[in-house]
Amino acid sequence: MKRREFLKFALSSLLLGGMSKSIFAKEPPVVSVTEGKDYAAITRNVIAALGGMQRFVKQGHVVVVKPNIGWDRRPEYAATTHPLVVRAIVEECIKAGAKKVKVFDNPCNDPRRTYVNSGILEALKGLRNVELKHTENERFKNTKMNGVFLKEWPLYDEALSADVFINVPVAKHHGLTRLTLGLKNIMGIMGGSRGYIHRSIDDALIDVNTVVKSHLVIIDATRILLDHGPQGGNLRDAKILNRVIASTDIVAADAYATTLFNLHPQDISTTVTAYKRGMGEINLNKIRIIKV
């Protein structure tokens, strides 16, 4: 009897387990893509295609929007997130009921210059409940990560405490990781001597992305940087695509954006590492792509 019971149990659980997989199969991750010359409009549309900002931002939420403002370059050089994209996202957050939207980066160049030259300071001027902030040293909190490479690192408290974290990278070339997209954009919330993580950058980035999850990733591909990244400086290296990509799955978003460079998602080791560590989907045929 005992054996039979055991077998019954084992069999049924096996069946159930197998069945649940097919019955409750996870929805494939969605990546929405828009194209157009009105950057504010395509940004709003790309969010709408995912169900609108109210899906992520609820009344009274504190939202962090993290664009790439890393370099002292004007928008047309494709080294920083386009100001109109940032503005549209911020406005959507406010419309969805956000109590406060904080926008910041921890730039490589002088922060004052990057905020001005990227056009983002000007674009966000006068918006209510929106703060474009300079990072302050005391706010980097030494955070236990127990990651694969990083055990501990100072991360920015406002990113850690935000209700919603929206990751807004610009798609561009990078000398080490080949491309820098959503997964790499997270470096902007890191303090300390960030150059250190270059020695094992893929795992380090995934470690940080594990601690601070991006609820929404919106990749600015209005213009992309093809070479001499991540800071460019040559208009020849910038290509205008007029596209914006959004997803809740950071790996899927990065994987799709990779194709804009005529590269395969598997070529980018950061994306591959993220996929292997279960952060999201890399296979384009397992991703539902909505073109608006």
Add this chain to the structure above:
Amino acid sequence: MKITSARISQYLFLAVFFYLFINTEYRGKDEISFAINSFFRVDPLVVLSFILSKKTLIALLIPGILMLIFSIFLGRFFCGWICPLGTIIDLTTDKLKKSIPIKFLKTNLKYYLLFTLLFAALFNVNLVGILDPIAILIRALIFFLYPLFGYSIRVSWAGLYSIIGENRDYIGSLYSFLRDYILPFRETFYPLAFISFMLLIAILFLERYEKRNWCKNLCPLGALLGLLSRFSLFKRLPAKLCSDCKACKEICPTAFDEEILQTKDCILCMECTLKCKFNRVKFSLTGTGKNKKTKAPFLERRVFIGGLVSGFFVSRAFSFTSPSQYERLLRPPGVTDEKEFLKKCVRCGECIKVCLKSALYPAFFQTGLYGMFMPHMITRLGYCEYNCNLCGQVCPTGAIPNLPLEQKKKSIIGLAAVDKNHCLPYAKKINCIVCEEHCPIPEKAIKLESVVERDYRGKKIILKKPYVVEELCNGCGICEYMCPLEGKAAIEVFSKRKRDQALRS
């Protein structure tokens, strides 16, 4: 309470001084239209020494020439009406009890000082900035007081965070306002901070002995203006103490050491007109000839020749510098000729204040003793921001040329060199590329060579090894600044000066 127009002018100029001082900083615009450099451009001492050392005149300094001419006609009004150091002396030490004057200072010391400086300038070593009153004041502010001020507020602000955490954001806008409009964006503590500050303190300390002690007995600018004022048409009447009153002896801060008014010391503060009980005192344009009796010390051959000899001596005595100090001597962008720089630099520290990434520091011994307070770049502590040319904009004498941005980007500060013994991909077979990533040159002056090698486990890896392209590198130093190695950087910027230029003849 009645107040003289000189006082009002003093306060106005002090306000302008502080306004310009705070404005001499990146505040969101690529151009700084008004900077504290204006004070140097009207400073006759700076202008004169520039002319002597460069043997030419530049348009920037024409206001100083005008001031020189005005001073000939009007006397030392600069000291009593404009000079911010004088105003600060008046404000801070007004109540200080005076003991007896120091005898030693009552000699021709200030003329020796003045002539030594001027003759040294003539011999191509412009040291005027070390003792120029405005430079002394500005250096004390830039190198010490202003960073200290910024630091105290920043530390309190940071401390507030540790107490109330994110609630601090409720007054965040107040702090942002301070940071954006008043404070230095980041406070840097400088070498020579103590000396710079002590020079100012010493000047204030001298007030214990006598009113306006520095102005009257030491200040080379004051001495120069005093000499010029001999020809002044603008005279005080009566020219000596009235026998029935003599109150002026107490009232006057500078000019009544003797019975007769010393025109060369009168700073036209007008206190005597205000305080005269009998309404006797007048200042009027009376033409020449009233008080010829004061003998002009610069006509004393002793002082003139003494200044000449010591000026020559000073200009040569400290000229030794070891060549190794030149290897890493990096000057601000656009400065190509070390000797030219020595002729023009006022050592005011404005470029250092304005430097966006705190790359510039005042030198102490690096270029010999007479390079003191002159700016040099320490590229491990900061770097030259590619899109910034503020140092050239604020330099009062054009010692750092005000280059258009595109030209500044191409001007050579130095040359980066990779140290393969330390650099990660070379020395440890670990990829890094931080220097390449930060190199601001669009074509990248640091390039990467991808090499397939085996790491210590025998696993194949692609190493990206950086190398520097000399034709493209401008020596901005961001690579050295950003190099993630602890301690010594694996890429360093070296001076590109030609050998013969480094060694003084």
